Amino acid sequence: MSQTEADTSVEEVIATATGIEAGEYEDDTPLGSEGLDLDSIAVIEVVEIIEMEHDISIPDEKLEELETVGDLKELVQQKLRA
Helix, strand or coil, X not given: CCHHHHHHHHHHHHHHHXXXXXXHCXXXXXXXXXXXXXXXXXXXXXXXXXXXXXXXXXXXXXXXXXXXXXXXXXXXXXXXXX
């Protein structure tokens, strides 16, 4: 899967979870209240959907490091390359 495909997949999951389309935010948009307004449970749900769609596993400790949309995209790309 290419980087663009992985990014698009993350954006689609975010759109489903939040109703916010990809063009309405940037990679540096925070996942939390300063940006997409995802609480910790919502971030977990987004990550679980991504894990199921791509057959990857993201450790819980990595979730704590996620601050922006770009962080999430990069983490997914790393897991897909592994």
